[in-house]
Amino acid sequence: MIELRHVSLSYAGTEVLKDVSLEIRPGEIVALMGPNASGKSTLARILDGLLIPGSGECVVDGVSTKDDPLNARLQVGLVFQDPDDQVVSRRVSDDVAFGPLNIGAPDVEARVADALKTLGIEHLADRDIQTLSGGQKQLVAIAGVLAMRPAYIVLDEPTAMLDQDGTGLIMQAVAAAKSAGKGVLLITHDPDIMGAADRILVLKDGRIASYNAIAPTDADIELPGLARFWNRLGERGIKVDRPQLTVDGTVEVLCQLKPKA
Numbered sequence: 147m148i149e150l151r152h153v154s155l156s157y158a159g160t161e162v163l164k165d166v167s168l169e170i171r172p173g174e175i176v177a178l179m180g181p182n183a184s185g186k187s188t189l190a191r192i193l194d195g196l197l198i199p200g201s202g203e204c205v206v207d208g209v210s211t212k213d214d215p216l217n218a219r220l221q222v223g224l225v226f227q228d229p230d231d232q233v234v235s236r237r238v239s240d241d242v243a244f245g246p247l248n249i250g251a252p253d254v255e256a257r258v259a260d261a262l263k264t265l266g267i268e269h270l271a272d273r274d275i276q277t278l279s280g281g282q283k284q285l286v287a288i289a290g291v292l293a294m295r296p297a298y299i300v301l302d303e304p305t306a307m308l309d310q311d312g313t314g315l316i317m318q319a320v321a322a323a324k325s326a327g328k329g330v331l332l333i334t335h336d337p338d339i340m341g342a343a344d345r346i347l348v349l350k351d352g353r354i355a356s357y358n359a360i361a362p363t364d365a366d367i368e369l370p371g372l373a374r375f376w377n378r379l380g381e382r383g384i385k386v387d388r389p390q391l392t393v394d395g396t397v398e399v400l401c402q403l404k405p406k407a
């Protein structure tokens with residue numbers, strides 16, 4: 147389990163995260179949403195030990211990142227918001243192999259092949275990363291993290307550059323990670339992928355504002371369109387459950403509504 151315990155973090159005297167506590171358990175998908183500059187990417191960097199909280203702590207499977215940031219780096223695979231931050235090699239397959247080689251994995255080739263296949267990008271293996279499209283780079287960055295086979299995966303707005311097919315591949319990879327008992331944190335604004343989450347957290351002004359995006363306690367939180375839509379239907383007594391947060395789920399329910407006689 148990853149635990150944030152009363153975590154605060156400041157950049158140059160400005161407090162960005164304020165007393166944040168949360169848990170990500172093995173085998174669950176947690177979605178984290180929140181407005182720009184609310185601290186989501188900062189929180190992601192704390193989870194994998196790149197940033198150490200000013201106060202409070204981040205504990206990964208019982209080990210605080212203060213004592214052993216490297217443990218977090220190995221257990222928690224972080225896919226950065228900007229795939230360019232993740233690139234270390236020119237050739238796609240070398241880039242995906244970089245992490246596993248670094249930890250001395252005996253099965254680097256198999257890991258790379260597996261990760262590329264999972265994301266449907268085997269055909270890009272020999273390409274120069276700098277010549278890839280934004281979405282293709284995003285998939286390569288995710289493949290690099292999958293190849294590390296971490297216990298937890300943190301994806302910082304992974305679908306921002308992706309079309310429906312790319313998003314579908316990522317969500318399949320996320321579902322497979324969940325079935326394999328991994329914990330996943332999905333930072334996202336995309337209501338379509340939020341539907342896959344077991345829990346939805348909202349970060350606002352550096353604090354966790356709500357544990358339930360369907361019925362937020364804080365009316366200021368800007369919910370994505372579909373969540374707002376389901377909220378309104380919920381107020382009118384139409385049963386709301388999480389699968390319906392997806393476009394498909396919503397269409398399904400709308401198709402079943404009977405017109406007024």
Ligand SMILES: Nc1ncnc2c1ncn2[C@@H]1O[C@H](COP(=O)(O)OP(=O)(O)OP(=O)(O)O)[C@@H](O)[C@H]1O
Nearest residue numbers: 157158162180181182183184185186187188189227
């Ligand atoms: N290295 C840094 N030095 C100083 N300030 C920073 C640094 N990194 C982030 N910040 C500031 O901290 C705040 C939170 O940034 P962060 O990137 O965590 O937000 P975010 O929720 O991920 O935003 P977005 O939705 O735009 O990705 C912002 O005001 C940002 O300008």
Ligand SMILES: [Mg+2]
Nearest residue numbers: 186187227302
């Ligand atoms: Mg961010």
